[in-house]
Amino acid sequence: MEKLHSVLAGAAALSLAGSAAVAEPAIIYDVGGKFDKSFNESAWSGAEAWKEEAGGSYREIELQSEAQREQAIRRLAEAGNNPIVMPGFSFGTSLSTVAPEFPDTKFVIIDMVVDQPNVRSVLFKEHEGSYVVGVIAAMASESGTLGFVGGMDIPLIRKFACGYVQGVMATNPNARVIQNMTGTTGAAWNDPVKGAELTRAQIAEGADVVYHAAGGTGIGVLQAAADAGILGIGVDANQNYLQPGSVLTSMVKRVDSAVHAAFSDGPEMETGIVEISFAEGGIAYALDEHNAPLISDEIKAGADSAIEMILAGEIMVHNYFATDSCPDS
Amino acid sequence: MTALPKWADVALIPAINLVLAFFVSGLIVMWIGENPLDAMTVMIKGSIGSAYGWGYTLYYATNFIFTGLAVAIAFHARLFNIGGEGQAAIGGIGAALVCLHFGWPHWTLAFPAAIVGAAAFGAAWAAIPAYLQASRGSHIVITTIMFNFIASALLVYLLVNVMKAPGQMAPESRGFPAEAHLPTAHEMLAWIGVSFPRSPPVNVSLLIAFAASALVWVLIWRTRLGYAIRAMGWSEPAAIYAGIRPFRIIMITMMISGGLAGLMAINTVMGEAERLLLDPVQGAGFVGIAVALMGRSHPVGVVLAAILFGMLYQGGVELEFEMPAVSREMVLVIQALVILFTGALENMVRAPLERIALMFR
Numbered sequence: 001m002e003k004l005h006s007v008l009a010g011a012a013a014l015s016l017a018g019s020a021a022v023a024e025p026a027i028i029y030d031v032g033g034k035f036d037k038s039f040n041e042s043a044w045s046g047a048e049a050w051k052e053e054a055g056g057s058y059r060e061i062e063l064q065s066e067a068q069r070e071q072a073i074r075r076l077a078e079a080g081n082n083p084i085v086m087p088g089f090s091f092g093t094s095l096s097t098v099a100p101e102f103p104d105t106k107f108v109i110i111d112m113v114v115d116q117p118n119v120r121s122v123l124f125k126e127h128e129g130s131y132v133v134g135v136i137a138a139m140a141s142e143s144g145t146l147g148f149v150g151g152m153d154i155p156l157i158r159k160f161a162c163g164y165v166q167g168v169m170a171t172n173p174n175a176r177v178i179q180n181m182t183g184t185t186g187a188a189w190n191d192p193v194k195g196a197e198l199t200r201a202q203i204a205e206g207a208d209v210v211y212h213a214a215g216g217t218g219i220g221v222l223q224a225a226a227d228a229g230i231l232g233i234g235v236d237a238n239q240n241y242l243q244p245g246s247v248l249t250s251m252v253k254r255v256d257s258a259v260h261a262a263f264s265d266g267p268e269m270e271t272g273i274v275e276i277s278f279a280e281g282g283i284a285y286a287l288d289e290h291n292a293p294l295i296s297d298e299i300k301a302g303a304d305s306a307i308e309m310i311l312a313g314e315i316m317v318h319n320y321f322a323t324d325s326c327p328d329s
Numbered sequence: 330m331t332a333l334p335k336w337a338d339v340a341l342i343p344a345i346n347l348v349l350a351f352f353v354s355g356l357i358v359m360w361i362g363e364n365p366l367d368a369m370t371v372m373i374k375g376s377i378g379s380a381y382g383w384g385y386t387l388y389y390a391t392n393f394i395f396t397g398l399a400v401a402i403a404f405h406a407r408l409f410n411i412g413g414e415g416q417a418a419i420g421g422i423g424a425a426l427v428c429l430h431f432g433w434p435h436w437t438l439a440f441p442a443a444i445v446g447a448a449a450f451g452a453a454w455a456a457i458p459a460y461l462q463a464s465r466g467s468h469i470v471i472t473t474i475m476f477n478f479i480a481s482a483l484l485v486y487l488l489v490n491v492m493k494a495p496g497q498m499a500p501e502s503r504g505f506p507a508e509a510h511l512p513t514a515h516e517m518l519a520w521i522g523v524s525f526p527r528s529p530p531v532n533v534s535l536l537i538a539f540a541a542s543a544l545v546w547v548l549i550w551r552t553r554l555g556y557a558i559r560a561m562g563w564s565e566p567a568a569i570y571a572g573i574r575p576f577r578i579i580m581i582t583m584m585i586s587g588g589l590a591g592l593m594a595i596n597t598v599m600g601e602a603e604r605l606l607l608d609p610v611q612g613a614g615f616v617g618i619a620v621a622l623m624g625r626s627h628p629v630g631v632v633l634a635a636i637l638f639g640m641l642y643q644g645g646v647e648l649e650f651e652m653p654a655v656s657r658e659m660v661l662v663i664q665a666l667v668i669l670f671t672g673a674l675e676n677m678v679r680a681p682l683e684r685i686a687l688m689f690r
Contacts, residue, residue, distance in 0.1 A: 031608075033657070061649060062657040065611040067388065067530060067601055068646055074528060075650055089499045093604070112498055153489055154500045154607075184482035186608065321498055 025050075025263045026059040026081035028072050030088040032189055033062055038215035038236050039255060043087040043110070046256030050263040058263065069094035077102040082267040083120075085259055086110070089156060095119065106269050108262040110255060111156065118271055122258045125277035126156075127163030128310050129251045130211070131317045132278075132285050133233050134167020135306045137209040139299045140231060140248055144175045147202035147210035149195055149221045152188045153181040155320060160213035160235070160251075162326035163317055167306070169328045170315070178202045182217050192220025199224035199232075209233065209248060222247055231294065238286040248294050250286040257282055278307050333679070333686050339630065343623060343671055345678050347637075350670035354663040363654055375647025376640040382647070384514055384529020388601065389613075390632075390639030391531065394538040395593035396617025397635050398545050401626040403586040405549055406578060407562040412458060412473025413590040414614025415480030416451040420591025421598045421609035422487065423450025425502055428509040428599060429492075439509040443599050444537065444592065451591015452584040454480060459583030463576040469583070477614070488607060502605040511600045532600035538635075541589060542628040548585075549628075558582050590614060622672040634671075641667060 027047050034044045047058055059081050061072045073094060076084050083106035086095060092112040099107050099116040106118055113121040137146050146168055150157040165177045180198045182188040195217035199210050203224070210225050211233035212218035218235060219242065225232035226246035234240060234250030241247075258276065262269065276282030285303055287295060295303075309315040318327055333342075355365030376386045396413040403410035410416075427446035433439035458472035485500070494503035511532045518525040549555040560568040561578045569575065597609050616638055623637075624630025645660035 059653070064642070064645065064657055064660065066606060066608055067385075067597070067611060070528065071385065071646065072650075090607075092499055093501070093504075093602075153485060155489060155493070155498055158489075184478065184485045321496075324493070324495060 023080055023082035023267055024057060024059055025083050025085065025266070026061070026076045027085045027087070027259065028069075028076070028091070029060065029062045030090055031063050031065065032186060032215075034060070036189060036215050037219065038189070040087060042237055042253075042255040043085070043259045046259030047085075047263060049256065050260045054264065056263075066090075070098055073098045073107075074101070077105045082106055083108055083262055083265070083269060085262050087255055087259065088112075106267055106271065108258075108269075110258055113273055116271075120262065120269060120271045121273045122262075123273060123275045124253050124255075124258075125275060125283055125317075125319075126251070126253060127159050127166075127317050127319050128277050129253065129283040129285070130160045130163030130213075131167035131170075131310070131315070132303050132306050133211060133249055133251045134164040134169075135171045136167075136249055136285060136295070136299055136303050137164070137211060137231075137233060138168040138171035138175055139302050140294065141172075141175070141209045143206045143208045144172060145206035145208065146175060146177045147199065147207035148177055148179045149198050149202070149210060149212040149214050149217070150179070150181045151214035151217055152183060152186070155324070157181070157213050158326065159320040162320040162328070164211055165326065165328045166317055170306075171302070178205055178207055182214055189215035189217060191217045192223070195220035196224035200228065203228050203230055211235070211251070213251075234286070238288065240286050240288050240290040244290040245293065247291055249291055252284045252286050254282040254284075277310075279311055333683055337682065337686070339625060339627070342675065342678055342682065343634075345682075346670040346675065347667065349678070350663075350667040353670075354666050357659070357662060357666075358655070361654055361659065363652055368648060368652060368655065371648050371651045372640070372644030375651070376644035381526045381529055382643055384526060384531045385643040385646075386636065386639040387514075387535055388529060388531040388596070388639070389642040390635040391535045391538045391596045391600075392593050392611070392613040393616055393620045393635035393638045394542060394632055395596070396590055396613045397620030397624060397631040398541055398617075398628065399586045399588075399590035400617045400621035401624065401628070401631050402545055402549065402558070402589065403582055404621060404626045405555075405562050406558045406582040407565075408462070408579065408582060408586070409470050410455065410473055410583060410586045410590075411470060411615070411618060412455060412476050412480075412587070413593075413617045414610050414612070415473070415477035416454045416587040416590035417593040417610040417614050418477075418480045418484050419454040420447040420451035420588075421594035421605055422484065423447045423591060424594045424598045425492070425505075425605035428505040429502065433506065433508045435508055436511055440511060440533070440595075440599075443509070443595055447591045447594045447598075448588035449591070451594075452588035455583045455587020455590070456580065459580050459587075462583075463579040484609075485607065488605065492605060500607050501602075504604045505599065509599065510603055511595075513600070530601040532596065534596035534600045537592065537595065539632070541592065542632050545589075546628040554581065590617070619668040619672055623668075637667075638664075 029040050034040045085108040087110040089112040091109055095109055095114045099119050108120045110122045148161050161179055168175050168177055182194050199221045208230045212221040213235045222232040222243050226243035231248040233248050236253050238252050239250045320326055358365040358368045376382045399413050423446035424443045427443045461467040461472050462469040488500040492502040514531045515525045515527045557573045557578055620634040623634040641664050648655050
């Protein structure tokens with residue numbers, strides 16, 4: 001987090017020091033709500049961390065319906081909030097309409113590119129992080145059968161799945177990855193019971209490591225994996241602590257640092273596309289006391305060398321968004 | 330069948346229910362440490378205190394009029410269509426296909442075509458549960474709610490695999506061409522020289538909603554078909570004795586109902602988003618049930634109840650913005666209380682009122 005923060009904040013911090021009147025920043029949570037134990041909650045904890053550190057205050061709005069997107073962005077911009085942070089790709093279309101109307105306000109969107117001079121688009125390279133946890137999963141698996149549980153079948157989740165499968169296949173070409181999606185409505189992000197059910201079905205087919213990218217549903221995935229004595233892999237936040245000893249690792253996506261950095265940079269922030277991966281510390285595989293016994297030296301060496309090769313450009317992990325398709329599946 | 334005069338039934342009881350709902354909401358607002366009168370002022374000023382507020386209130390109301398009428402017309406045949414959510418989503422697919430796949434020269438041509446597309450898709454989606462009810466006796470409540478999930482699954486599949494714009498991350502269709510954009514109130518009022526704020530999404534669909542309400546009134550109370558629908562609703566054996574075929578009435582009523590729900594999509598898909606999104610219905614299918622209950626299944630009541638719910642939606646956003654202590658869930662609680670008092674607890678007010686009315690007879 002510190003590392004990413006310094007990268008993003010570096011230049012802006014200098015200019016910020018001069019300006020006395022700092023506008024209140026704001027954050028808009030998507031229809032899913034802020035306490036989703038996952039993406040939005042991570043954004044919220046970044047905002048809270050900033051509040052504690054900087055002693056400032058911020059505005060927040062949780063959307064109730066799609067039609068309120070533009071309305072909420074406009075309302076905050078008109079009220080002088082700056083910068084305005086939106087975690088979630090769904091804000092893309094609305095923001096590209098509203099951003100030109102408020103050229104003096106800075107906007108930050110996470111997981112989506114909005115090509116406007118006053119917008120910072122933060123992209124996480126989830127496919128690279130998923131590749132590395134795929135490598136770890138394939139090395140830890142004894143059966144050669146691995147599982148993936150997604151929330152809803154949307155392109156972003158296919159991006160996670162695609163990177164994971166590539167990492168698994170690169171490590172063990174004979175492996176098999178079973179992929180399931182939880183549901184077709186927004187409820188799929190918060191259905192731990194169904195997540196556990198899918199996990200048990202995958203276990204019955206021989207899976208012994210299951211990776212989830214399913215928000216709150218993942219709690220059930222990790223629980224079912226722990227109950228059956230196999231390994232789960234967490235996502236977004238470090239979820240190793242949820243089932244100590246049964247969570248192999250977590251694909252950490254530091255949405256909180258992105259929000260924190262945006263709030264700290266303030267109205268003078270640099271805009272443009274910010275891509276975040278291993279080098280910036282915004283993507284990582286989690287290693288702590290809860291999973292230390294599970295990650296052998298050999299696995300750690302394998303994962304670290306995969307990261308090095310990705311950073312050096314020797315491994316090019318295919319991004320699902322580039323072609324709307326996945327080479328391995 | 331009731332001791333109450335008609336005006337009390339249609340106006341007094343809903344009004345008392347509303348006052349009670351707001352009173353309990355006020356207690357809750359007070360309990361979280363805010364001033365209930367201030368909260369009420371924010372909600373009312375935010376929803377109908379300005380042209381901007383009206384613009385959003387009427388936009389939401391447009392959705393609720395369509396879904397409310399859909400539920401209301403089915404109620405007349407004693408059919409409980411709770412599949413408005415799915416029918417509207419499928420109607421959205423219909424409207425989007427019409428807008429995307431033909432090169433329309435002008436919105437005046439695209440609009441009627443999209444109306445037909447949205448209504449036809451919504452009606453077709455309602456026809457399947459209707460057939461299962463009419464010929465197999467599968468209960469319409471169960472089948473329509475299950476069809477909501479199937480509709481949602483179909484929509485996700487189409488948006489992710491078929492209709493998604495290439496190179497786009499979000500699961501949404503590509504934007505409709507400019508010729509298929511509906512004029513908003515801002516543009517329409519500019520034609521007659523009235524200025525209206527640009528941002529509210531209320532559009533020409535509102536007029537279609539009013540027209541649909543009038544047509545539903547004519548259909549129910551001034552046509553043979555409407556008579557048959559009501560006869561079916563009051564007593565199926567009597568209707569059969571009178572030569573009315575239940576199969577035919579169930580199919581027709583449900584398809585009209587589904588068509589009305591599907592029409593909602595012209596407002597959200599064509600009028601507001603100008604593309605097909607993952608959730609084009611925004612819960613309006615279920616709100617329609619409350620609207621129909623509160624509006625006593627009468628088109629005028631449905632329109633008034635829809636505007637009230639539009640106010641609750643728009644006022645709720647303003648409340649959340651102006652009073653940070655009032656969270657999204659609090660706004661939901663207030664909306665739920667209104668539904669509870671006006672829909673479910675209606676008899677709580679009706680029974681004492683009837684007793685009073687009898688005393689003065």
